[in-house]
Amino acid sequence: MDKQIFDLIQEESTRQNEGIELIASENYASTYVREACGSILTNKYAEGYPNARYYGGCEVVDKVEMLAIERVCKLFNVKYANVQPHSGSQANAAAYHALLPKGGKILSLVLNDGGHLTHGSNVSFSSHFYEFVHYPLNNEGKLDYDKIEEIAAKEQPDLILAGYSAYPYEIDFKRFKEICDKVNCFFMVDMAHIAGLIAAGEHLNPCDYADIVTSTTHKTLRGPRGGLILTNNEKLIKKINSAIFPFYQGGPLEHIIAGKAVCFKEAQDDSFKEYAKLVKSNTLTCRNTLLDLGAIVSGTENHLFLLNTLDTYGITGKVAQNKLEEIGITTNKNMIPGDILSPRETSGLRIGFAAVTTRGCDNLAARIIAELIHKYLKEEISKEDALKEVKKLTSSWKLIEEI
Numbered sequence: 001m002d003k004q005i006f007d008l009i010q011e012e013s014t015r016q017n018e019g020i021e022l023i024a025s026e027n028y029a030s031t032y033v034r035e036a037c038g039s040i041l042t043n044k045y046a047e048g049y050p051n052a053r054y055y056g057g058c059e060v061v062d063k064v065e066m067l068a069i070e071r072v073c074k075l076f077n078v079k080y081a082n083v084q085p086h087s088g089s090q091a092n093a094a095a096y097h098a099l100l101p102k103g104g105k106i107l108s109l110v111l112n113d114g115g116h117l118t119h120g121s122n123v124s125f126s127s128h129f130y131e132f133v134h135y136p137l138n139n140e141g142k143l144d145y146d147k148i149e150e151i152a153a154k155e156q157p158d159l160i161l162a163g164y165s166a167y168p169y170e171i172d173f174k175r176f177k178e179i180c181d182k183v184n185c186f187f188m189v190d191m192a193h194i195a196g197l198i199a200a201g202e203h204l205n206p207c208d209y210a211d212i213v214t215s216t217t218h219k220t221l222r223g224p225r226g227g228l229i230l231t232n233n234e235k236l237i238k239k240i241n242s243a244i245f246p247f248y249q250g251g252p253l254e255h256i257i258a259g260k261a262v263c264f265k266e267a268q269d270d271s272f273k274e275y276a277k278l279v280k281s282n283t284l285t286c287r288n289t290l291l292d293l294g295a296i297v298s299g300t301e302n303h304l305f306l307l308n309t310l311d312t313y314g315i316t317g318k319v320a321q322n323k324l325e326e327i328g329i330t331t332n333k334n335m336i337p338g339d340i341l342s343p344r345e346t347s348g349l350r351i352g353f354a355a356v357t358t359r360g361c362d363n364l365a366a367r368i369i370a371e372l373i374h375k376y377l378k379e380e381i382s383k384e385d386a387l388k389e390v391k392k393l394t395s396s397w398k399l400i401e402e403i
Contacts, residue, residue, distance in 0.1 A: 016400045019328040020369060020390055024193065024304035024352025025165070027222045028359065028403050030266060033259045037224045041255035049241060061254040068257050071264035075199050078207040078230045080237035083260055084244050084252040085227030088192045088216040092118040093125060094243035095212045095229055098236055099186045100158050102129055107148075107157035107185075110134040112335045112343075113141075114166035116190065133157065141298055141306075141337040142169055149179045156183055163190030163206070163214075166334050166350050168300040170203060177209040189213045194302055196220025196354065199267045200276030203302065212236060220279065220303055220354045222272075223263025226256050275357060279303045282353040282366040289370035298336070303354050306336050310347035313377045317346030320377055324349075327376060327386040328394075329369070359397040368393065 016028075029037075041061060047054040050062040050069075068083045085091035096106070106126075109115040113136055117124040120132030133155045138144040152160060160183075162176050173189060180187040189206035195215040197203040206213050213230040217223035229240050245252070266272060280302060287305040290297050296308035309320040317333030324331055334350035341347050351373075353366065361369075372389050375381040381389075 013400060018391065018394055019330055020394060021355040022329060022331045022351045022353070022369070024332075024350050024354065025219050026352075027218055027220065027355045028400055029218070029222060029224055029259070029263070030403050031401070032266070033222075033224055033262045036258040036262050037255050039255050039258060041258050042253075044254050045251045046254055047245065047251045049245070061257075064254055064258050064261060065252070068261035068264060071261055071268070072228060072230070075264050075267055076205060076207050076213075076230055078213070079232045080230070080234065080240075082229045082237070082240050082244055083226075083257050084249065085214075085229060086249060086253065086256075087225070088116075088190070088214060088227045089118050089124075090244075090248055091214040091216075091227035091229050092116075092190060094240060094248050095188055095214050096126070096130060096159075097243040097247060098239035099188065099212060100130060103131060104158040105131045105133065105155065106159045106161055107133050107135060107152055107155060108161040109143075109164055109167075110136045112339055113137045113337050114164040114335075116165045116192075119161055119190070137337045143167075143171065145172065145175045145179070148176075149182065152179050152183045152185070157185050159186040159188055161188050161190065162210075163192065163194075165193060166304065166306060167193075168298045168302060168305045170301045171206075173204050173206045173209040186211045190215070192216040193219055193304070196222060196267065196272075197276050197280070197302055200273045202273075202276045202280060207232065212240070217260050217263060220276070221263060221267060222275075222354070222358060223266075224256050224259035226253070226260055228260070278362070279353050279357045281363060282357050282361055283351075285363045285366040286351065286353065286370040289367045290374060293371070293374045295374060304350055304352040306334060307349045307351055307373075308336055308347060309349055309377065310341070315377070316341060317348045318344065320349055323377060324373065326383060327372075328390045329373065329376075356397075358403060359394075359400075361393075361397065365393055365396075 046058045046061045050066045069081045072081045108119040118126045135148045135151050187210045189210040192215050217226045287300045295312045298306040321333045331349045333346040335346045336348040339347045
């Protein structure tokens, strides 16, 4: 046994069990998912695809991967899937490659308004391989579909991209598809943040409208860290498969694919549908409580909302994140629409309820969490008393190891 690593794992277990996790992109995988990911499947090299491998001895992992594909296609009511991407970023890279030539033009959300790094950031591969133009949110922090259509008509992109990292409202994929049809371009959706809500029927399904849909398998889907790509187009799945292997990746992680298969099955259970409903309800409860207390917050129609810490408490998102971490509440600094500060400082926090809801957080706890955040950032409660409140909440929830 490697005592140093074992001790660090135990230290992380303590941190997770004793803290309140409000980072919108995090969640807790079930014991069964973690067991699959830690299984002997990690020993098997399997370059290629089921029934078309470059190695022998793949008959079992072929069954695993085909089961994962079958389950995710059923979950999202789609014809074809690639479950090999190691991450959402690699899924996006492969999707772009399948749809566009190098230098193709992509229309995506302004990054400061909630887009992802792979949606055109200067520090990402995306802006080096493709030309990006952007559409903004309106003054209310919402998508303006008429404005998007106007920009699309002017720019004539090869691809329009929807799906975001910090957008708290439902997305009208049907309207996006209509815009794409008018300018004769591809439509792609990155549903990484809302995949679990979509699987549970708590958000419109982009697979009914988009040419390609990418996602992670953690976040609201509650699986292992990884990615996936979905499409209803037979020609595109062939291009997608070639883009993943051999273009961007080598051997797939069959132990992680097994974990994905488990989470796809779990997401089909009625209990998961109830979980997704409660995630949205908890998020709305926390948001409304903060609003009633005088905080400046976005609206919410999914698993997250934005808290303007600069105008509410006079502190940056970075400072607020660090202060809350003192009492075991984990959030992340995040830019808000129209932010005047840098991504390293930000004017706000992104707050999400996917993880704590998995542990057993309910509406009452969500209200207490909102009050605790507000009081501590306004310095109306001591660190000692705040820590007691956090401990009282977390001790009533499931242990991570019991999920």
